[in-house]
Amino acid sequence: MKGQRLRRVFVWELPVRIFHWLNVLAIFVLCVTGYLIGNPPALLSGAEASNRYMFGIIRFLHFTAAYIFMFNLLFRVYWSIAGNKYANWRNFVPTNGRYFTEIFKVLKIDIFLQRGKEHMSVGHNALAGFMYFVIFLASLFMVVTGLGLLADNSTWWFTRAFIWVPAFFGSDFAVRNWHHAFMWLFIIFTLIHVYLVFYHDYVEGRGEISSMGGGWKFIEEEQFQAEKPE
């Protein structure tokens, strides 16, 4: 067989990579502390309660990570207009029929593992992009319900502006329940996401995993010529 010539393409700009890893950190902290808030461990301690602030710290970390998560997300929305074509919002929101054709193709090749011509995209494939859009909507839901739960205890006008959320759901009970349930969406997303990154790296051998480190992907010469990235 003839050796493939690979071209190095700069795909993920630095702001995208910073967003990604901040997001990873925030989601990790949010899930762990969030789970603990819903189901705290039983501690036995001889210490005076006044000397301990364990649960207070857990909640503080949760709120801090939540604000980071939110502003990070807002920044990413801005970057979906300002960034390069791989960061553009059109990668995430289906606007035409081609998008759906690609989703079905990716489903066929990568999810149902049909043999055939591999689908090699440079940035996000359509299915992945669409899933990121879904998780973006879930993130918005988490931000809004979280701020709603915090609103009554907050003194900041921005957070207080979400005071209508519990009233909309009826009570804090319902908001809390949904806020908690949606955590599992993020856990499941992470499982699938990490697996598929390994899958692409292993099957295609184009530096999928390291691309989120340095921003570079390696694209076959023939595809490079077909796509002609800028």
Place this chain on the structure above:
Amino acid sequence: MAPITPERRLTYYEELRHRGYSRRDFMKFCTVMAAYLGLEASGTAQITKALMNTPRIPVIWLHFQECTCCSESFIRSSHPIVADIILDKISLDYTETLMAASGHAAEAAMQKTMKDHYGEYVLCVEGSVSNYGDGEYCCIGGKSSKQILQEAAAGAKAILAWGSCACNGCVQAAKPNPTQATPIHKLVKGKPIIKVPGCPPIGEVMAGTLVHLVTFGAIPELDRVGRPKAFYSKRVHDSCYRRPYYDAGLFAETFDDENAKKGYCLYKVGCKGPMTYNACGVIKWNNGVSYPIQSGHGCIGCSEENFWDNGPLYRQMSSFPGFGIEANADKVGLVAAGAVGAGIAVHAIATNIQKRRLIVDVIDEGKKAEKELDNPLS
């Protein structure tokens, strides 16, 4: 004091003096009410002045689908005047539970109050209204609860929705809600409605709300869902004396473990204090003796909407809709994550079978390139 003539309705103060209360008792009452309402020191004088000068406001108190615990709570509020001033002969023109009249006489009294004081009386509603069919699940005196409510609401100055039934529907509205128990605010539009939720609400909170209405001639400041801010702006959690244990992460695991004996936080045994807006931790119950958490039982969130369907009471996480009683979000999530994990494992194996050709090609290519590096001339 103005002379008492048959034409003039008595003021609250005059009525109380007639009933044998001293001015000292009256002043104590005004002070207590000012404190409950969270007014500044001058508030006492305002309340005193209002109760001395305003003729009593006629009150119609309706009972629908409920258990009368609101009335019970009200007549047990810590200051005796509270019950006397509103519930006894003084103000109440109609209430099924406590009025002396019955049958047609009682119905006639209500009609008379509604006609004579059209636009002036306060309508207190205890209980939810059956909205099913023609309202046949709750009929009083040959009329459905919905009909009675709408007739009485037409001429009311303000409506007080007592308790969780009138505010949210309460347990009669629990799934599947066979009678379509409906809270007041969904049936009456265009009237000021004050919600005083709780099952029951605290007697002093009910009295305070009424006294505010009398004193200032206006409805008290309400929060986003229509509850008086003076009593419902804080969560039970925020005024809980066990809060330091919560912040420290010290929790009782069961009701009879060592931690429960030490008085640790009841969060893990299902206390809903962190989600419940009420004044229990401050005003407390039974003349300020105690409240559920102080007595060793978590808050069940009785003043919150839908608390009855957000069970179980003794666990923090609610059961998840559509997955049975025992399935909370964590169990559903864990099963889903497990299924996804299994799916990933299967997919990984299938990948190695299905994409074998491709994977081998990529590996071969890499090996070839490696060899070329070792023997650049070959």
